[in-house]
Amino acid sequence: MAAVTTESAAERARRRAHAAFLSDGGATVADSVRPVVADSWLRSSAAGVDPDAQLAPVVLDPADLDDYRSAHPLSQVFPLLYDVLGRAAVDCECVMAVGDAEGKLLWVCGAPGVLRRAESINFVEGAAWDEVHAGTNAPGTALHLDSPVQIASSEHFNRLVQKWSCAAVPIHDPETHAVLGLVDITGGADVAGPQTMGMVRAAARMAESELARIGLERGLLHSPRLWSPPGAAAAERTLRLRGLGLPDCIAEIGGRSHRLSPRHSDILTVLVDQPDGLSAEQLEIEVYAADVHSSTMRSEMTRLRNLLGAGVLQSRPYRIVVQTECDWSAVAAQLAAGRVRDALRLYKGPLLPQSSSPGVEQRRDALQNQVRAAVLASGEADLMVAWTRSRWGAQDLPMWQQQSRTLPSTSPLQPVAVAEARRLEALFGRSHS
CATH class of the missing domain: 3.30.450.40 (GAF domain)
Structure with a gap:
């Protein structure tokens, strides 16, 4: 049995977590601690790990x-x-x-x-x-x-x-x-x-x-078809898109990576969840905030087809004709499966945060609201801590309020959450959401 000391486990946890940070609640990392370690200490503390007594549990017999x-x-x-x-x-x-x-x-x-x-x-x-x-x-x-x-x-x-x-x-x-x-x-x-x-x-x-x-x-041993007709390889290629937290999409296809222009990023973001495609008029409404000439969209699509290669985009209607994977869809899939922790790990920030495209704005707001709501409903203090330490969640008053209620009173992060909630209440009012 461990010897009894005058310092409680909670006080030791507080000393341990605060050793890496100044009095601003972890906003400034001490020179002696790597940021990757300091962030992990915060998550560990928020999860309630006792730094002096808790061993990893054996969960599989x-x-x-x-x-x-x-x-x-x-x-x-x-x-x-x-x-x-x-x-x-x-x-x-x-x-x-x-x-x-x-x-x-x-x-x-x-x-x-x-x-x-x-x-x-x-x-x-x-x-x-x-x-x-x-x-x-x-x-x-x-x-x-x-x-x-x-x-x-x-x-x-x-x-x-x-x-x-x-x-x-x-x-x-x-x-x-x-x-x-x-x-x-x-x-x-x-x-x-x-x-x-x-x-x-x-x-x-x-x-x-x-x-x-x-x-x-x-695949070769069990495939019923070992030969494919011409063009099948192109049709089976996968277009991979990353746009979370990025000013423009990164597109990968055929072993090549492309940083897309803002407009090409908007177009693919809208088309990726439209398997049946969109007419030129429908796509213009989704992509452009103001009226444009149809020739503008045709020119953009021609340049985009030339960039990605043959067999990726089709017109009449405009649609993507290869398999697609994108980081924002992966987050949505984790949420749909109830894996909030995995969804938050994959969520690198708002989708194309600098885009003013109506279709992108709608998708960006919907995904962020879904992730935020899932984190709030999870009851997991470490997930709330991760959210409020991000640039997009730093001033989320309801999240700070919920975090202050969820963290145990012995946690060194609990008074930080209370103080930040009070500061934001004074700034925005208690009804801010």
């Missing part, structure tokens, strides 16, 4: 674990990951872990002595190492950011794991680009070096390449 991981896509590449990274981990007195997209560890490999030490912090198969359950750590933070992350010893929010350092990289589905899980190396101080991150990155990319090869092989 052995029987469930065996069934779950045998059916998981990463089971197809685990032997490869072990061969290229796991053996090196054994030689370096580290452990290699492979986890799912929610941060549950499915495989943990290493020398017996190192594995026993890892057991003392619950870094074991079946444990949940997402930030909500374990605080700041490479696997959980990498999944939250969908980006490679290294966490050195003292950067862990949880003091109980500060003898360890870790480096983790997400692994994506090569076709849909959805996160399938992660690969991680955890060990001593040497793990925080750049060589380790290079190794883990390379292993993750090899796993993705192997998944693509397996998918291609299975």
Whole structure:
């Protein structure tokens, strides 16, 4: 049993979180703390993680674990990951872990002595190492950011794991680009070096390449049609669009990336959810805030077709004739499935925030309102904290008010939320929404 001290767990949590920030509630990051770590500490604190007493919970028992991981896509590449990274981990007195997209560890490999030490912090198969359950750590933070992350010893929010350092990289589905899980190396101080991150990155990319090869092989083996008529390859290409938080869309097709003009961004944003297409007149109403000549739209469409290549756009009516993927639709899909946390992670900001196109404005406002409403209704304090720390949610009075009511009174973020809610009430009035 832990010894009783005069400092409560809540006071220790407050000291820990506030050590990285000045008295402005985290707006200024202390020079000694990396922003990626400071932001993760805030999320960990908002989630109620106790930095002195809470270990990652084991959420899968052995029987469930065996069934779950045998059916998981990463089971197809685990032997490869072990061969290229796991053996090196054994030689370096580290452990290699492979986890799912929610941060549950499915495989943990290493020398017996190192594995026993890892057991003392619950870094074991079946444990949940997402930030909500374990605080700041490479696997959980990498999944939250969908980006490679290294966490050195003292950067862990949880003091109980500060003898360890870790480096983790997400692994994506090569076709849909959805996160399938992660690969991680955890060990001593040497793990925080750049060589380790290079190794883990390379292993993750090899796993993705192997998944693509397996998918291609299975597609060829099981496809009823091994030959396609001319033009079929172009029709099956995918147009990928990114527009959240960006002034203009980034379009990727045929292995090439294009930064679109503002007008071309507006046109594709409107057409992407119109599979049956729009007439020239309908598209003009959606795209242009003022009356224009039809020749203007025809000229824009000609330039856009030349940019994207043949077989992507069709006229009479105007429509996209290849498969499409866009980041704003991915957010909407996560909301429709009830995955608010995933939706907020994918939401990089308002859709084309500088566009004045009526169709874009309607889609931008609808998506932002949907995300905001889902966060408010979630009751999850860390999601509200993430929203109000964004530039688009910083002055959202109802979100600050709900956050102040949801955060426990022992949280160091609760008085910040109360103070900001009062400031915005004075500025906008209590009815501001």
